[in-house]
Amino acid sequence: MPLAPQRADVPVTIDESKCIDGCTLCVDMCPLDSLAIHHDSGKAYMHVDECWYCGPCAARCPTGAVTVNMPYLLR
16 A cells, blocks of 8 residues: 555645755744654654644745644634
C-alpha cells in the first residue's frame, strides 16, 4: 500500500510544491513551535500535533503553502 504524501490528521498541512526551501516565516510565527524545517528537503512540516488554530502561520506564508485545518466545532 503506498504511503500518503502528507498526514491528513494534523491541524496544519504544508503543500511542499508551494513551500519555499529555507523559508522559516511560518515556523517563526507559530507560538507553540509546532512547525519545523525538514533537514533534508528544507521544507516546513508539522512535527508536533498541537495547534491553537490561531492562523499566523498560514497568514504569513507568502505562497499559500500552509493550511490550518479547522475542526468542525470551531468553524
